[in-house]
Amino acid sequence: MPDSPTPISTAEDLPTSETIRLLHGRVSVRRYTDRPVDDAHVEAVLRAAFRAPTSSNIQSYSVVVVRDPETLKQLSVVTSNQRHVAEAPVFLAFCADMARIETAMTGYGHDIDGNNLEMGLVCSIDAALVGMSASLAAESLGLQGVMIGAIRNDATEAARILGLPHRVYCVYGMVLGWPAEAPPPKPRMPYDAVVHYERYGERRSARSMEEAVAAYDAELAAHYRGQGRTTNDDSWTADVAKKFSVRPRQKLRGDLAGQGFDFG
Numbered sequence: 001m002p003d004s005p006t007p008i009s010t011a012e013d014l015p016t017s018e019t020i021r022l023l024h025g026r027v028s029v030r031r032y033t034d035r036p037v038d039d040a041h042v043e044a045v046l047r048a049a050f051r052a053p054t055s056s057n058i059q060s061y062s063v064v065v066v067r068d069p070e071t072l073k074q075l076s077v078v079t080s081n082q083r084h085v086a087e088a089p090v091f092l093a094f095c096a097d098m099a100r101i102e103t104a105m106t107g108y109g110h111d112i113d114g115n116n117l118e119m120g121l122v123c124s125i126d127a128a129l130v131g132m133s134a135s136l137a138a139e140s141l142g143l144q145g146v147m148i149g150a151i152r153n154d155a156t157e158a159a160r161i162l163g164l165p166h167r168v169y170c171v172y173g174m175v176l177g178w179p180a181e182a183p184p185p186k187p188r189m190p191y192d193a194v195v196h197y198e199r200y201g202e203r204r205s206a207r208s209m210e211e212a213v214a215a216y217d218a219e220l221a222a223h224y225r226g227q228g229r230t231t232n233d234d235s236w237t238a239d240v241a242k243k244f245s246v247r248p249r250q251k252l253r254g255d256l257a258g259q260g261f262d263f264g
């Protein structure tokens with residue numbers, strides 16, 4: 001650490017833009033008005049999202065647009081009955097998709113069996129980048145929503161419901177709608193706890209990582225309590241310690257293998 005740490009700029013000092021303001025205002029929204037999200041809005045959002053960068057131009061993603069109430073109900077069950085999934089104005093399933101790659105490879109006499117961790121990751125990263133781009137495009141139109149990782153609670157059942165073929169799995173879903181709530185933005189880990197210069201550990205901060213996390217714990221606890229929610233004083237630390245004390249989604253590896261992703 002330098003002897004006299006470079007002062008950390010306040011957000012007000014920094015360059016800004018419409019996109020940066022949009023990002024600072026974004027929150028997960030789980031309640032929506034009755035106004036439908038029409039196909040034109042979905043298409044505008046997805047066409048923009050497909051401009052996301054994609055590894056080696058493989059474009060290894062597909063999106064399933066779901067509106068049917070019965071399908072939404074079934075998807076909600078997979079997500080441990082999340083209400084906003086069952087009542088979603090529209091649900092977008094962002095899928096990692098190796099099917100087109102497999103066709104290309106087969107045409108040239110190769111096969112995709114034994115595809116490895118790198119291939120699975122690349123396809124999943126592609127799908128994630130498209131999803132985040134869609135989220136921002138949607139926000140820019142006034143739509144808001146929430147990503148749904150709980151679709152991986154049972155990736156096999158999600159694939160059945162969505163009719164996903166072999167070599168395709170749903171990385172996460174996203175509910176979009178016209179917002180009927182305006183939750184305050186959830187605080188993030190302090191900048192100086194997350195950013196390092198040149199080498200990990202070289203931080204422009206007088207406080208230790210532990211002090212920065214403790215400050216965040218207190219800020220997050222105040223945020224939750226301000227919303228009438230019960231939390232520990234060490235809010236973030238207690239939450240993540242509990243969340244990962246039991247390894248999540250132990251059947252996921254098997255589910256994804258069943259969909260043709262070896263992750264070996």
Ligand SMILES: Cc1cc2nc3c(=O)[nH]c(=O)nc-3n(C[C@H](O)[C@H](O)[C@H](O)COP(=O)(O)O)c2cc1C
Nearest residue numbers: 026027028079082146147148149150151172185186
């Ligand atoms: C990949 C991913 C999966 C998520 N899955 C769920 C989910 O299943 N249900 C839910 O209500 N929120 C889900 N979220 C939303 C997070 O809980 C939320 O982004 C986080 O608490 C931060 O809050 P914010 O988005 O309001 O800033 C997910 C977010 C991400 C990025």
